[in-house]
Amino acid sequence: MPVTREKTQLMTASEIDRTLVRLAHEILEKTEDLDKLAFIGIRRRGVPLAQRLQAKIETLENRKVPVGILDINLYRDDLSTVANQPVVNATEISFPVTGKDVILMDDVLYTGRTIRAALDALFDHGRPGRVQLLVLIDRGWRELPIEARYVGRTVQTTANEIIEVKFREIDGMERVLLVEKEPD
Numbered sequence: 001m002p003v004t005r006e007k008t009q010l011m012t013a014s015e016i017d018r019t020l021v022r023l024a025h026e027i028l029e030k031t032e033d034l035d036k037l038a039f040i041g042i043r044r045r046g047v048p049l050a051q052r053l054q055a056k057i058e059t060l061e062n063r064k065v066p067v068g069i070l071d072i073n074l075y076r077d078d079l080s081t082v083a084n085q086p087v088v089n090a091t092e093i094s095f096p097v098t099g100k101d102v103i104l105m106d107d108v109l110y111t112g113r114t115i116r117a118a119l120d121a122l123f124d125h126g127r128p129g130r131v132q133l134l135v136l137i138d139r140g141w142r143e144l145p146i147e148a149r150y151v152g153r154t155v156q157t158t159a160n161e162i163i164e165v166k167f168r169e170i171d172g173m174e175r176v177l178l179v180e181k182e183p184d
Contacts, residue, residue, distance in 0.1 A: 068093035112144035
């Protein structure tokens, strides 16, 4: 893991929450049939996004959108560089995805490789009617033709910068940071 230094805070806890409220409204506006809607969070930080958006839509529409958790570790194309023994967590999808309008969720969209792996993993569970992507941060630098339909914020970064999303459920704090890799 490279040594980094914090450059700036991009979002506070309240800014994250306001962004999720906006995204929940966008989802409701763009979804034709809420009965077919399902959220799947990519493990790790896509999961709190999916759970929080489920709660916001339940508050707005008084209906519970099913939420699944997708582990993509064995589907990654960089598996050998991630770890000698990848840590495999359970995928938890307790509903049939076939025919569903699935919104796949992750914290940061970068090269697109995580999303490619997630699509491979998702289709092992059935054939959704439609798959859309929601990300909190789109930082550019795509290597694959993948684009999010729902974006919390677009942040232009350099190759030396990293976006760090911190959620209280995982990290014990709530914020989005722009950090820079320190030279070796």
